Amino acid sequence: VAYTNRHLITVVVAMLAVLFAATVLLGSIHQQVRNARTESHRRHGRTLAAQNQLAAAAEEYRAALSLEPDEPHARRALALTLLSLDRLSEAESYLRDLLKEAPTDGALHRALARIHAARGRETDARAAYQRAIYGEWPPDGTERIDTRFELIEYLARLNAREEVLAELVRLKAELPPARTAAARRVADLLVAAGAPDLALDTLGAAAMTAPKDVELLAHLSDVQADRGRYDEARATLRHALALDPARRELAGRLTVIDRVLALDPTLPRLRLVTRTRRARLVLAAVVEHTRACSPDVPATGDDARRRAATRLRRPARADAEAAEQDLALAARLWTAAPACHDSGPEGRAIAQVLQRIEAASELPS
Amino acid sequence: VKRPIVLPVPPRPRVSDTQRFMLLSVCIGVFAGLLVVCFHFVIDLVSWFTLGTPAGAAPVRTVLAPVLGGGLSALLVLLVFHEAAGSGLAHTKAALYISDGYVPFKTVVAKFVACATAIGTGNSLGPEDPALQMGAGVASWVGRAFHLPKEHLRLIVPVGAAAGIAAAFNTPITAVLFVVEEVIGSWNASVLGSIVLSAVSAVVVGRWFLGDQPLFRVPAFELTHPSELVLYAAVGLVGGLLGTVFVRGLGIARGRLMDSPRRMRLVQPFVAGGVVGVVGLLLPQVLGAGYGSIDSALHDEFGWRLLAVLGLAKMVVTAICFAAGTPGGMFAPTLFIGAMIGGSIGTLAQLYWPVPSSPPSAYVLVGMGTFFAAVFRAPMTSVFMVFEVSASYVIILPVMVANLIAYLVARTLHPVTFFDMVASQDGLNLPSHERQREQRALRVEDAMRDARLEMPPQGVAGAPPSSAPVLYPDQSLDSALGVFKSHQALAVVSRQDGRRVLGVLTLEDVLRAYGIAREDRS
Numbered sequence: 042v043a044y045t046n047r048h049l050i051t052v053v054v055a056m057l058a059v060l061f062a063a064t065v066l067l068g069s070i071h072q073q074v075r076n077a078r079t080e081s082h083r084r085h086g087r088t089l090a091a092q093n094q095l096a097a098a099a100e101e102y103r104a105a106l107s108l109e110p111d112e113p114h115a116r117r118a119l120a121l122t123l124l125s126l127d128r129l130s131e132a133e134s135y136l137r138d139l140l141k142e143a144p145t146d147g148a149l150h151r152a153l154a155r156i157h158a159a160r161g162r163e164t165d166a167r168a169a170y171q172r173a174i175y176g177e178w179p180p181d182g183t184e185r186i187d188t189r190f191e192l193i194e195y196l197a198r199l200n201a202r203e204e205v206l207a208e209l210v211r212l213k214a215e216l217p218p219a220r221t222a223a224a225r226r227v228a229d230l231l232v233a234a235g236a237p238d239l240a241l242d243t244l245g246a247a248a249m250t251a252p253k254d255v256e257l258l259a260h261l262s263d264v265q266a267d268r269g270r271y272d273e274a275r276a277t278l279r280h281a282l283a284l285d286p287a288r289r290e291l292a293g294r295l296t297v298i299d300r301v302l303a304l305d306p307t308l309p310r311l312r313l314v315t316r317t318r319r320a321r322l323v324l325a326a327v328v329e330h331t332r333a334c335s336p337d338v339p340a341t342g343d344d345a346r347r348r349a350a351t352r353l354r355r356p357a358r359a360d361a362e363a364a365e366q367d368l369a370l371a372a373r374l375w376t377a378a379p380a381c382h383d384s385g386p387e388g389r390a391i392a393q394v395l396q397r398i399e400a401a402s403e404l405p406s
Numbered sequence: 407v408k409r410p411i412v413l414p415v416p417p418r419p420r421v422s423d424t425q426r427f428m429l430l431s432v433c434i435g436v437f438a439g440l441l442v443v444c445f446h447f448v449i450d451l452v453s454w455f456t457l458g459t460p461a462g463a464a465p466v467r468t469v470l471a472p473v474l475g476g477g478l479s480a481l482l483v484l485l486v487f488h489e490a491a492g493s494g495l496a497h498t499k500a501a502l503y504i505s506d507g508y509v510p511f512k513t514v515v516a517k518f519v520a521c522a523t524a525i526g527t528g529n530s531l532g533p534e535d536p537a538l539q540m541g542a543g544v545a546s547w548v549g550r551a552f553h554l555p556k557e558h559l560r561l562i563v564p565v566g567a568a569a570g571i572a573a574a575f576n577t578p579i580t581a582v583l584f585v586v587e588e589v590i591g592s593w594n595a596s597v598l599g600s601i602v603l604s605a606v607s608a609v610v611v612g613r614w615f616l617g618d619q620p621l622f623r624v625p626a627f628e629l630t631h632p633s634e635l636v637l638y639a640a641v642g643l644v645g646g647l648l649g650t651v652f653v654r655g656l657g658i659a660r661g662r663l664m665d666s667p668r669r670m671r672l673v674q675p676f677v678a679g680g681v682v683g684v685v686g687l688l689l690p691q692v693l694g695a696g697y698g699s700i701d702s703a704l705h706d707e708f709g710w711r712l713l714a715v716l717g718l719a720k721m722v723v724t725a726i727c728f729a730a731g732t733p734g735g736m737f738a739p740t741l742f743i744g745a746m747i748g749g750s751i752g753t754l755a756q757l758y759w760p761v762p763s764s765p766p767s768a769y770v771l772v773g774m775g776t777f778f779a780a781v782f783r784a785p786m787t788s789v790f791m792v793f794e795v796s797a798s799y800v801i802i803l804p805v806m807v808a809n810l811i812a813y814l815v816a817r818t819l820h821p822v823t824f825f826d827m828v829a830s831q832d833g834l835n836l837p838s839h840e841r842q843r844e845q846r847a848l849r850v851e852d853a854m855r856d857a858r859l860e861m862p863p864q865g866v867a868g869a870p871p872s873s874a875p876v877l878y879p880d881q882s883l884d885s886a887l888g889v890f891k892s893h894q895a896l897a898v899v900s901r902q903d904g905r906r907v908l909g910v911l912t913l914e915d916v917l918r919a920y921g922i923a924r925e926d927r928s
Binding site (some may be wrong): 049052053056057060061063064067068070071074075078082100103104107108110111130131133134135137138 | 433436437440441443444447448450451454459460461463548551552615617619623625698701702704705706707765767
């Protein structure tokens with residue numbers, strides 16, 4: 042039989058070898074051309090995206106993918122660009138595709154979570170955000186924390202207060218000490234979520250690690266003042282001012298706190314005499330301040346001002362009832378002059394004091 | 407002086423003909439795989455250098471490239487290499503049934519050059535059918551080189567065809583099924599092993615060079631609600647109807663263009679290229695095979711209107727290109743058209759279907775299969791092809807439902823299959839495997855007489871003697887004929903109880919069953 046002929050086999054094997062070599066050569070040329078064109082489209086896409094020409098950038102990424110469908114960077118860039126263009130359906134399709142290959146990629150899960158959130162799929166969005174938070178990110182951890190913030194904001198929009206608090210507590214625990222800006226943001230969110238003590242803890246811990254961060258100290262003093270810890274707020278502000286004496290607004294805040302400490306009759310451990318005297322001081326400060334900043338008050342305010350002048354002419358007695366009358370009159374006069382509420386340190390100090398008095402009177406006896 | 411020790415020479419291992427055939431099948435698979443990989447590379451390079459990237463971005467190139475590429479490649483085929491014109495599958499079947507497995511090697515070269523030029527320059531045709539013919543050509547050449555006997559040479563052609571299509575689609579199962587359904591028309595055990603071997607070898611080579619990813623990246627999805635099967639059935643119905651319209655329209659257009667004077671035949675591919683170019687200016691997605699656009703459709707890039715327009719536009723430009731004689735295949739355009747129509751229905755379903763439905767990408771996949779089933783009438787191939795190109799098993803149930811409906815609709819409305827129609831127009835008288843599949847083989851029970859009514863023949867009274875051959879009611883009459891030999895009549899016994907005679911079969915009965923009367927024989 043002729044087909045056992047060795048020469049024939051040799052010829053066929055040689056032809057196979059030649060065809061193989063030709064395929065390798067052609068493949069190499071194909072790959073070079075493809076890579077060059079893919080890279081060119083991808084680069085152009087990046088440039089366009091940086092110039093905020095997102096639609097054109099998406100077309101460039103598509104062109105790159107038409108050449109090299111497996112190119113992960115272009116796929117990823119296209120998916121994220123489509124998301125920015127609000128082409129959610131298409132973006133979701135690419136993201137799901139990418140997630141099959143990189144199931145722990147935090148950025149991809151976050152993008153998918155944004156799509157779920159935009160489409161009102163709350164459960165999916167929560168799950169995707171969680172997967173994003175616990176997914177893979179660059180080692181500095183910034184993106185992970187930003188994603189947690191994004192989840193918190195999303196939950197806040199859904200009025201899920203408990204979940205917001207839970208996420209804030211987790212965020213507080215995993216926040217690196219050096220990220221004081223993030224700590225300030227967490228503190229604000231904690232205050233907004235009704236957990237000011239946790240906010241104080243957060244800022245306090247951050248201040249321990251960054252004792253020379255003036256912004257952080259100022260923020261801490263604000264929260265301390267809001268919580269009624271004026272002594273601590275004053276100490277913190279003094280420390281901040283010592284670090285940066287040129288910050289005039291800090292001096293202004295310190296003036297306010299000093300003034301609040303001088304006026305506030307609700308401060309703990311004050312004797313009745315002192316409280317009565319402070320009530321009179323509050324009334325006098327309100328009369329003085331409103332006269333300066335709002336001379337033509339409405340009729341009710343004018344009447345209150347006359348009565349206040351009469352009361353101020355009498356000597357102060359150590360009488361709780363008289364003190365309450367002084368404070369009630371002060372509050373009435375203050376309400377009639379809203380233009381004075383934010384007028385300078387004195388106005389802010391009086392406003393804070395009156396707020397504290399109001400809050401104290403609402404407390405159950 | 408020591409005498410050298412002479413060891414006995416072991417006898418050379420003998421290789422049987424079957425084993426040689428198998429080895430050659432592997433060799434053909436590798437050969438065809440390498441050729442198809444080169445074909446793929448050349449198409450890409452031609453496309454990048456003529457149309458640019460992305461295709462359709464440069465208007466002048468978009469119009470000129472298909473005109474020149476399609477026209478020149480068609481001239482090459484029409485004037486020099488006639489064997490490379492028309493459908494590759496029809497020529498492969500012709501090699502199998504008419505020319506004893508002979509496919510000239512120049513056909514492979516011509517197909518490679520002409521189709522790479524035409525498809526690469528944006529003409530709306532696909533590379534799979536040429537790959538099938540190139541595989542068959544390589545197999546025929548190897549078979550002739552090894553001086554295979556005539557019966558082996560005929561059988562080796564489908565082996566090469568399977569390798570070609572497997573490498574082109576990266577789908578070994580689909581390739582085997584397609585060759586069985588469309589080329590050889592039966593599960594021929596003697597060649598099936600070789601077909602599988604060559605398909606696998608070709609796919610291994612293809613994956614070595616092109617990667618092992620499926621043809622399409624399909625986003626994850628699931629059948630969200632059983633009522634969705636109604637939608638998939640609708641996809642099947644629309645696919646079947648449009649497939650029929652496409653085949654009919656193509657048949658009419660091709661017939662008319664083929665009847666035109668020779669000078670006109672030479673001009674037609676240029677005009678077809680011009681039409682493709684102009685359409686490509688508005689819809690660049692229709693240029694070339696269109697796999698990139700299918701991928702885009704799978705990722706919800708297009709709205710339902712654009713999907714529908716793309717499907718219809720591709721139908722028109724593909725029909726024009728194929729009818730005008732531009733070299734190339736129909737598989738990829740068929741998948742494109744089906745994908746776009748399916749995607750359009752899926753996108754509409756997402757908007758208006760009262761219960762949640764799967765993403766449009768699921769309908770894109772199902773649509774691909776339905777149009778393929780309607781045009782090529784290869785139902786099994788269409789199901790497995792969708793499964794293999796997507797590597798998604800979830801899709802199999804909707805695909806089966808939709809493809810069956812598309813197949814039945816198309817078969818009812820247009821009895822002649824696409825390949826039979828093209829072969830007939832090319833003047834090739836080839837067997838129709840669809841008709842063969844539908845023919846019911848006669849069985850012994852169709853011809854036998856009841857034992858209780860007939861006089862028992864010799865040796866049939868009661869239980870047949872153990873030495874006499876017997877027949878079974880489910881046996882085919884063809885096989886029964888071989889058992890008769892010198893016997894006038896044979897007992898038909900139960901398979902459950904070999905001693906129980908169910909009937910009697912005579913040679914006369916067999917002839918009657920085949921419709922051959924005694925007078926005819928005389």
